[in-house]
Amino acid sequence: MAELARIQPSLWFDSDAREAMEYYVSVFPNSHIGSITEYPADSDEKHLSGMAGKILNGQFTLNGVDFVCIDGGPYFTFTEAIxxxxxxxxxxxxxxxxxxxxxxxxxxxxxxxxxxxxxxxxxxxxxxxxxxxxxxxxxxxxxxxxxxxxxxxxxxxxx
Incomplete structure (x- = not known):
């Protein structure tokens, strides 16, 4: 039998992914931040301007469930559909x-x-x-x- 693919929820934040990760791991038991990769120093590219230090890829676990997240800007927001x-x-x-x-x-x-x-x-x-x-x-x-x-x-x- 083939190994099943792992599925992880991925959360898109405007600019507060770090704050959200820290908050969520404080709410749920058996939780931790696994890793954080930040955007590099400001780039000349328009869409990366001002993103230095924000989360490019955050990995965290909430009571055994693995999540990933990003600070992606205001382009997408959460809805009740999820x-x-x-x-x-x-x-x-x-x-x-x-x-x-x-x-x-x-x-x-x-x-x-x-x-x-x-x-x-x-x-x-x-x-x-x-x-x-x-x-x-x-x-x-x-x-x-x-x-x-x-x-x-x-x-x-x-x-």
Whole structure:
């Protein structure tokens, strides 16, 4: 059997990849910055002007998942079409991640939040499938911003 290709998420930041990497590794356990390659000293090329010292290639690991990133300028931004799911073991862990990652209140819905860099996260309980089995539970989750496990359990009490 052929070896499977490794797949890594690649994140494009305008100019704050270093700050993002440092922040993310402080949020998640078992995380570290692997390497940073900076853009060389200013070049005569227009698209590299002012990029000296910014991240050309950053490699970091968040709780065992490898990522790469770049400071690529303002040409592309994050959208909700891509998000990262964080499975929390209990309400306390969910609350902790939510407090660290949710920085855009108007983007909060059904466990989704957006961090200060514009990246979307889904902070949900490990047993989310069990907590959304009934129409009543689905109605509750649709009304939540941050997931509140006890509310979902109460809505499903008649199962």
């Amino acid at each position: 998000s990262f799911v964080v499975l929390a073991k209990d309400q306390a862990e969910l609350d902790d991640y939510w407090a660290k990652l949710s920085h855009v209140p108007e983007a909060e819905q059904c466990g989704w939040c957006k961090d200060r860099f514009g990246l979307s996260w889904q902070i949900i309980p490990e047993n989310m499938g069990d907590l959304t089995r009934t129409p009543e539970q689905l109605q509750v989750v649709l009304g939540q911003k941050k997931i509140v496990i006890a509310e979902l359990e109460a809505a499903g009490a008649g199962i």
